[in-house]
Amino acid sequence: MKTKNKTSRQNSEVLKLTRVERVMKTTSQSSWKRPQKAFWDQTLTSASIDCGWGQMLFGHTFESLEGLKDRLCDERVGARNIALYLRDPHVLTSLAPQELFLDPSHTFRIWFENYRPARSSMKHISIRRAECKADIEKINLLLEKRRMVRISEKFNPKDLIGSKLIYFMAEERGTKSCQAVVMGLDHLEIFNDPEKGCSLWSLAVDPHAKWPGIGELMVRHLIEHYMTKGRSYLDLSVMHNNQRAIKLYEKLKFERVPVFCVKNKNAYNEPLYMAPEAGTSLNPYAEIIIREARRRGIGVEILDKQSAIFSLSFGGRTITCQESLTEMTSAIALLRCSHKPTTLKVLKAAGLKVPDQMIVTSKKSAEEFLKKHRGIVVKPAVGEQGNGVAVNIRSISQLHKAIGMAGGFGDSVILERYCKGIDLRIVVIDFVMVAASVRRAPSVVGNAEDTIQSLIAKRNRRLHAATFGESKIPVDYETERCLKNQKLKLSTVLEDGREVIVRLTPNLHTGGSLVDVTDKLHPHLKEVAETAAKALKIPVVGLDLIIDDVQKPEYVFIEANERPGLANHEPQPTADKFIDLLFPQTKIYEAAR
Structure with a gap:
């Protein structure tokens, strides 16, 4: 005593x-x-x-x-x-x-007597404690998106409700989707710490979270949780070059302390312990492939960093890749996918459903096509990443502006019947479906203070950090047209909580996001995707469809991408299956995983 x-x-x-x-x-x-x-x-x-x-x-x-x-x-x-x-x-x-x-x-470290609570809260986000295996699955999906280590399947969910460890989840009130997670350790409960300390770990925020400030919200929630338990301070570890996070922690009155971590070389x-070779850092769509290749002992050589071209070598065989496009894709298959009118011709000949389409040859024919379908899509005949695409064009003036915009990305412009529904991306590798995701158009959420243009800028900063500069919502004619159709402007200040779609194109490169639906997909949609890959005779392809519901068989094919991005399809093993195709002798069978 x-x-x-x-x-x-x-x-x-x-x-x-x-x-x-x-x-x-x-x-x-x-x-x-x-x-x-x-x-x-x-x-x-x-x-x-x-x-x-x-x-x-x-x-x-x-x-x-x-x-x-x-x-x-x-x-x-x-x-x-x-x-x-x-x-x-x-x-x-x-x-x-x-x-x-x-x-x-x-x-x-923050000493709790220095902490000052926030003046406002986020009414659209609810935070609760993780309690069961289903919660662990949600957390793991988010950890995979942020390339963090998953919680093991052997971890006992009963440990989630103990006093030593706690996981908090931030969920969107409407959809219940997990937007962020944080873990806390109570040192007093773990080893009877006389200092009454605690620590924060595993802070992860969905890269496509709609609301800014969720990371700060999670840190504050954990601090306040341990303050109510009578703890003295909270520690956290942050990478030395993560300036955005360090700036946040210093704003919250954290102080740097002489405490060090040691980890295993795995x-x-x-x-963290191996300096990268000079000039070898590529975009996320190449890096996900390179990481899996290196994990299997496959040699990697960067040939052109700017174009994301690299070679993979194993067992006397070398294959050159540009992200997921490889030498295994023939020039003819490449042509069938890259030229959009050819894509739909091939798919239609295979008995698959495609929308009505035409190549623009004159103003009159274009106007007649619009009159026939009332709503159309205008896009370059050759292109990717949503460049030059205008969706749901309904007036003559919009039509000619959209044709001019699309013409800036190629010599030929096509018009296509606008099909309303859910935008679905299916990735097929070696003629087998590997992943299916719903693509969502970019949006912003009002806070009663910022203009739409300011909200887009803030969203772009988060996208830039999460995707290493690969994703950004453009502020252009298509964005202004989308807002105008909703009777809004870039200068409009949205009321708090109001969500507004700022572009109809759901491409990742223009700010869109993916939601995995692989396990929910109707069997017929899987079947037609694999049929399409075989018709195009391409071993790796991303197929874009418009559907009514992921669990219904109705569909229409829109495009095929010969170089689909394999990132952002967590938890599906897209990179694993890609390397299996290239080097089957390194294949890791499910029984060994």
Whole structure:
């Protein structure tokens, strides 16, 4: 009892100290000396906890670095162990230099007496605690989108409702879709921490979240959760070059502290301890393929960074790729997909449903086509990524402007009957459907303060960070036309919570997003997609369809993409199946996964 009272008085005194004095007094920040006897008398030794994605080891509770090294290196396949609050981290890594490395991240701490609550909340987002296996599946889908380690299938969902660990999920009130996740660890519950600390991990926000500020909302929620439990501070680890996150934490009154992480040299952590070769960083659609190839021991050579051209070599065979387009696609198959009128001719000849279409040859014929169908799509005959596409054109003036815009992307312009419905992308590899996703048009949500143009700019900043510059909502004639049809302008200030679609084209490169529906897809839609790939005689293809419902058989084919993006189709194994096609001898069978 005397020891506990003494420790309590010491903690009270620590809160009154300056930042420098705290560093010298608190055990968790003293990476250069052993804890005092009072610390050892009260805490659980060799403390760790299974977070689902790996073990968190509290280094200052280990009596020997050798013992800590053994526990840290005992990492299950696919996991990511972390050791924090280390005494002499440089010595720890020296005990296993081939296996361990010092993580290039900073640790930040907020003392709760410095915290100030937000003045407003997000009424369109609800936050709740994860409680079951279904919640873990939602969390894993989001973690995969952010290229983070999944929670293991062996993780016991009952551990979600304990007092040591907590996962919070942010859900959109209407759709219940998971927009963000964060995990918290209660150090007092885990090892009877005399400092009454806690820590934040696994913060992930959906890259296509509609509302800005969800990350800050999750951090604040976790802080306030632990404040109600009487904790003293919260720590978090952030990459040294993540300036946007660091700026947010400093705004919330976090302070950088001398606390270090050590991790294992595994495939997931490789970017943290291996400097990339100069000029080898490509776009996400190439990187997802390169990562899977390297994981299987396939050689990679970057041939043209700007064009995302690289070669893969294994077993005496070399295949050149531009993202998912390879030498295995013939020139004729490429022509069939890239030239949109040819695509629909081939698919129609195969007995598949396609919309009425024509190549623009004169103003009169174009106007007659519009009069016949009332609503049409205007686009270049050859093109990709939604460039030059105008959807649901209904007036003569709009028609001629759209033809002029499409003409800027090619010599030939086509008109196509506008088909209302759900936009579906199906990826077929080796003539078998691998992934199906609903493509959603880009939108913004009002906050009663910003104009639509300002909301688009903010959304673009988030898209740029999440897609490494590959996705951006253009502000052009098509955007203005879409808004005008809704009696809106770029200068309009939307009321709080109102969502507005700003472009009808759902392409990822122009700000659209994907929602996986592979497991829900009607069998007939899978069948017609595979039939289309065979008709086009192309081994890797992205097929765009308009459908009534993912669980109904009705459809119409719109386009075929000879170089489909394999990223953003989580949790479907698009890159795995692509490498299986190129190098079947490296194929990983389900039984071995």
